[in-house]
Amino acid sequence: xxxxxxxxxxxxAVWLFAGAANAQDKVVYHIDNTxxxxxxxxxxxxxxxxxxxxxxxxxxTHAEGVDFxxxxxxDKKNPNIDYASLVSALKARGVKFEVCDITLKNRSLKRxxxxxxxxxxxxxxxxxGQLQLREKFAYIxx
Numbered sequence: 001x002x003x004x005x006x007x008x009x010x011x012x013a014v015w016l017f018a019g020a021a022n023a024q025d026k027v028v029y030h031i032d033n034t035x036x037x038x039x040x041x042x043x044x045x046x047x048x049x050x051x052x053x054x055x056x057x058x059x060x061t062h063a064e065g066v067d068f069x070x071x072x073x074x075d076k077k078n079p080n081i082d083y084a085s086l087v088s089a090l091k092a093r094g095v096k097f098e099v100c101d102i103t104l105k106n107r108s109l110k111r112x113x114x115x116x117x118x119x120x121x122x123x124x125x126x127x128x129g130q131l132q133l134r135e136k137f138a139y140i141x142x
Contacts (some may be wrong), residue, residue, distance in 0.1 A: 002033050025055040028137040030128055031065035038068035041076050041142035049093050057090075058131060064101035066109070067119045069099055079104030084115045091117045100124030 031041050040106040045057055067073060075081035087097055098121045121127040131137035
């Protein structure tokens with residue numbers, strides 16, 4: 001009986017390690033501030049995917065952090081940076097960009113003001129918590 005128990009423990013350990021080896025990294029990037037944070041965050045996401053291309057990334061925005069996802073948004077310090085094209089390139093690599101509906105309500109913004117690559121979530125902070133707790137996403141705030 002001891003041999004069977006040992007065999008079961010070994011098989012369970014192998015199964016757990018095999019699952020861990022095949023697990024996909026998941027990261028939520030939190031952007032709630034100025035365009036400087038958005039520029040830095042987008043660069044971080046791009047670099048992240050360059051090194052670990054299989055990472056599942058969700059960028060959650062709220063407060064002033066939603067501004068870079070609005071139609072025509074450009075970096076004020078570097079007007080050559082067109083956020084829509086940067087976001088589109090990252091979206092093509094599997095990144096999701098989510099905008100907080102509470103922010104829209106509080107700032108009297110409309111969904112139509114945002115680029116097509118933006119998705120919406122009822123609450124940015126609730127979404128971040130759900131991703132961290134329920135879906136085991138790592139948290140990064142650029």
